[in-house]
Amino acid sequence: MWIVPEREIADLMTPEAAFDAVEEVFAAMAAGDARNFPVVREALGHEDALYGFKGGFDQKGAALGLKAGGHWPHNLARRGLINHQSTVFLFDPDTGRPSAMVGGNLLTALRTAAASSVSIKHLARPDARVLGLIGAGHQATFQLRAALRQRAFDRVIAWNYHPEMLPNVAKVAEEAGVPFEAARLEDLAAADVIVTITSAHAPSLMADHVAPGTHFACMGTDTAGKQEVEAALLARGTVFTDEVAQSVSLGEAQHAVATGMIAEADITELGAVINGVHPGRTFADEITIFDGTGVGLQDLAVATRVTELAIAKGVAIEVDF
Numbered sequence: 001m002w003i004v005p006e007r008e009i010a011d012l013m014t015p016e017a018a019f020d021a022v023e024e025v026f027a028a029m030a031a032g033d034a035r036n037f038p039v040v041r042e043a044l045g046h047e048d049a050l051y052g053f054k055g056g057f058d059q060k061g062a063a064l065g066l067k068a069g070g071h072w073p074h075n076l077a078r079r080g081l082i083n084h085q086s087t088v089f090l091f092d093p094d095t096g097r098p099s100a101m102v103g104g105n106l107l108t109a110l111r112t113a114a115a116s117s118v119s120i121k122h123l124a125r126p127d128a129r130v131l132g133l134i135g136a137g138h139q140a141t142f143q144l145r146a147a148l149r150q151r152a153f154d155r156v157i158a159w160n161y162h163p164e165m166l167p168n169v170a171k172v173a174e175e176a177g178v179p180f181e182a183a184r185l186e187d188l189a190a191a192d193v194i195v196t197i198t199s200a201h202a203p204s205l206m207a208d209h210v211a212p213g214t215h216f217a218c219m220g221t222d223t224a225g226k227q228e229v230e231a232a233l234l235a236r237g238t239v240f241t242d243e244v245a246q247s248v249s250l251g252e253a254q255h256a257v258a259t260g261m262i263a264e265a266d267i268t269e270l271g272a273v274i275n276g277v278h279p280g281r282t283f284a285d286e287i288t289i290f291d292g293t294g295v296g297l298q299d300l301a302v303a304t305r306v307t308e309l310a311i312a313k314g315v316a317i318e319v320d321f
């Protein structure tokens with residue numbers, strides 16, 4: 001069994017490798033070659049922590065396993081650790097023997113950013129030039145960096161509930177050489193692509209804030225009760241997701257489905273677009289929405305890739321287990 005420590009991931013895994021791994025596994029899911037297992041997520045009643053498991057089996061990619069982890073809100077203040085902590089465990093699908101234990105913190109950010117950029121690649125207008133961002137926390141920097149690679153964006157406009165956090169994302173845009181502006185929510189109508197990545201429990205972006213032709217990657221809502229955009233916005237557009245079961249239960253679409261504004265059958269897996277089974281965007285003014293809920297198979301895909309890289313580079317630790 002191999003161990004790939006968290007400290008090694010940054011030197012091994014590139015955003016491009018994460019993008020390829022996630023695009024491939026979304027395609028495998030839509031083709032029926034890979035499936036996620038039901039998510040377990042529990043409040044521990046200790047340290048205000050949320051803890052859970054996301055797992056699955058990708059028969060095509062020979063990846064079996066799970067990510068265990070969650071959110072410890074006091075980590076940063078009390079211990080200088082990031083609040084999200086996770087570890088991926090991989091198993092040999094032929095024998096059930098454990099094959100790898102992999103640090104999952106950076107991988108989570110990379111695979112989440114990869115998911116929204118896969119959606120931008122396949123669903124945003126080719127001529128998209130203005131990138132909108134809602135959120136400025138830990139994930140937002142990764143989201144912005146990845147999204148900027150997908151189109152020739154010439155401007156980033158961003159809003160955050162806590163405006164004092166905006167310099168976190170302004171720095172990323174500046175590093176990429178793209179002008180950055182703090183915006184009001186209503187100014188986001190100028191954006192061609194909008195990524196939302198907050199932990200909000202009430203919508204910030206309203207359906208009226210939105211211009212025709214915009215692509216949305218709604219990435220923050222990964223739990224029942226969270227919400228980033230008004231449910232009516234989903235009814236105005238065409239909704240795509242990583243996995244329909246998660247989208248309707250814990251993703252951004254949960255609210256639109258619960259109130260009957262859209263039906264489960266209206267939601268399409270992004271993998272179907274990647275596989276050419278669904279046309280994706282069909283006209284320039286169409287609003288497309290990707291509900292990125294975060295699936296276990298994404299974690300297994302990037303952990304499998306990084307384990308191969310770590311073994312090849314001689315930095316994976318082999319243990320007799």
Ligand code: NAD
Binds near residue numbers: 136160
């Ligand atoms: P973070 O704590 O670093 O940042 C939180 C962000 O949410 C900040 O921009 C903050 O200003 C904003 N926010 C907080 N309260 C708000 C409110 N009431 N209204 C509007 N905005 C508010 O968190 P993070 O690590 O960047 O994660 C952001 C979200 O992404 C979380 O909900 C997390 O669970 C989710 N997430 C999703 C996936 C996925 O695969 N979809 C993966 C990882 C994280």
